[in-house]
Amino acid sequence: MNYNGINFDTYLKNYPDDNGYFGKYGGSYIPENLQAAMQEITEAYFTICKSSKFVNELRRIRREFQGRPTPISYLERLSGSLGNVQIYVKREDLNHTGAHKLNHCMGEALLAKYMGKKKVIAETGAGQHGVALATAAAYFGLECDIYMGSVDIKKQAPNVARMKILGANVVEVTHGLATLKEAVDSAFEAYAKDYKDCIYCIGSVVGPHPFPMMVRDFQSVVGIEAREQFIELTGELPDAVVACVGGGSNAMGMFSGFLNDPVNIYGVEPLGRGEKLGDHAASLKYGTEGIMHGFNSIMLKDKNGEPAPVYSVASGLDYPSSGPEHAFLHDAGRVKYDVVNDEETIDAFFKLSRLEGIIPAIESSHAVAYAMKLAKEMNKGSILVNLSGRGDKDMDYIIENYGIR
Numbered sequence: 590m591n592y593n594g595i596n597f598d599t600y601l602k603n604y605p606d607d608n609g610y611f612g613k614y615g616g617s618y619i620p621e622n623l624q625a626a627m628q629e630i631t632e633a634y635f636t637i638c639k640s641s642k643f644v645n646e647l648r649r650i651r652r653e654f655q656g657r658p659t660p661i662s663y664l665e666r667l668s669g670s671l672g673n674v675q676i677y678v679k680r681e682d683l684n685h686t687g688a689h690k691l692n693h694c695m696g697e698a699l700l701a702k703y704m705g706k707k708k709v710i711a712e713t714g715a716g717q718h719g720v721a722l723a724t725a726a727a728y729f730g731l732e733c734d735i736y737m738g739s740v741d742i743k744k745q746a747p748n749v750a751r752m753k754i755l756g757a758n759v760v761e762v763t764h765g766l767a768t769l770k771e772a773v774d775s776a777f778e779a780y781a782k783d784y785k786d787c788i789y790c791i792g793s794v795v796g797p798h799p800f801p802m803m804v805r806d807f808q809s810v811v812g813i814e815a816r817e818q819f820i821e822l823t824g825e826l827p828d829a830v831v832a833c834v835g836g837g838s839n840a841m842g843m844f845s846g847f848l849n850d851p852v853n854i855y856g857v858e859p860l861g862r863g864e865k866l867g868d869h870a871a872s873l874k875y876g877t878e879g880i881m882h883g884f885n886s887i888m889l890k891d892k893n894g895e896p897a898p899v900y901s902v903a904s905g906l907d908y909p910s911s912g913p914e915h916a917f918l919h920d921a922g923r924v925k926y927d928v929v930n931d932e933e934t935i936d937a938f939f940k941l942s943r944l945e946g947i948i949p950a951i952e953s954s955h956a957v958a959y960a961m962k963l964a965k966e967m968n969k970g971s972i973l974v975n976l977s978g979r980g981d982k983d984m985d986y987i988i989e990n991y992g993i994r
């Protein structure tokens with residue numbers, strides 16, 4: 590399929606290019622001493638991860654440890670409450686640890702093992718990436734250092750406990766505002782000193798090349814499974830595919846399966862409390878081109894051109910940029926990026942719980958909320974939503990802030 594001059598028949602092979610660019614987005618904007626480390630990972634990715642030995646081992650792990658393939662469920666009661674459109678969800682909430690993040694963490698940690706590394710290293714904000722990586726490290730017998738701001742350590746006590754129980758070393762970062770940004774800086778600093786023995790595991794389709802490509806490829810299992818399963822269930826392709834976008838890994842995994850199909854694709858960003866800078870994290874909708882965290886993309890900037898403060902009810906979506914591939918697909922018009930606010934999200938959270946017996950993560954509830962709006966507009970056809978995770982982690986927050994509806 591050709592779309593705006595892009596050949597999607599060969600898209601996944603041709604994007605990114607050898608330097609990690611999706612059009613003008615992506616690349617690797619990092620200090621000289623880290624370029625060698627990224628080069629080593631890139632080369633290892635193309636030799637090791639494409640070998641049949643690696644592919645077969647990852648397949649076995651996905652089946653026997655992660656519980657893949659995850660099913661697709663038809664949402665009969667939710668669909669019925671909205672009209673004539675059929676809504677389906679890809680159940681990444683049933684993946685081990687309760688979200689899609691383990692898909693790329695198992696891939697990254699298996700690569701670390703094949704490369705002979707002893708340790709995996711990462712930062713975490715809300716703790717979800719830290720828990721997924723700590724799980725992978727325990728499985729493969731790797732050491733695991735997770736950098737986390739002291740403010741986040743206090744806020745995310747259950748995830749900190751999980752990481753420690755799994756044997757990870759949670760490194761407290763106290764400088765500056767002591768949140769995610771400082772944790773990223775400290776983790777990169779530690780990595781630069783120690784990269785012979787460890788590998789940095791980025792938690793989404795962001796960061797310098799090769800991570801946006803590598804994380805997409807590890808997540809593409811979601812889209813590959815979903816496309817096959819949907820056709821088997823219904824005999825045809827969905828009319829629309831929907832996923833929430835923070836950094837954009839669950840969305841890229843799902844979208845990659847449908848880019849070459851006549852399917853409308855929607856990425857959903859958090860509008861939070863409203864359109865004012867600082868009240869949302871809808872970087873693709875309101876942002877401009879810029880470089881941060883080692884890559885060129887579309888981002889939200891403050892007056893000084895620095896990453897702007899962002900807000901979302903979903904802590905997994907409050908990132909001031911999105912992966913470079915999303916910026917590319919945005920400009921190309923192949924994916925439509927739109928927003929839902931906190932209120933619509935919380936409504937969808939309760940609707941899915943009450944009508945279907947599925948408690949979704951607040952992140953995933955953004956995608957459900959958008960599908961509910963889309964269903965009313967479409968009048969007929971089908972929508973496939975990537976349900977990126979389960980909502981157990983959000984129980985206390987919901988009860989405290991919204992009560993029982």
Ligand SMILES: *Cc1c(COP(=O)(O)O)cnc(C)c1O
Nearest residue numbers: 793835836837838839905952978
């Ligand atoms: C972390 C997280 C997200 C956001 O990350 P992406 O890279 O945008 O997918 C979405 N859903 C859940 C459940 C998460 O834990």
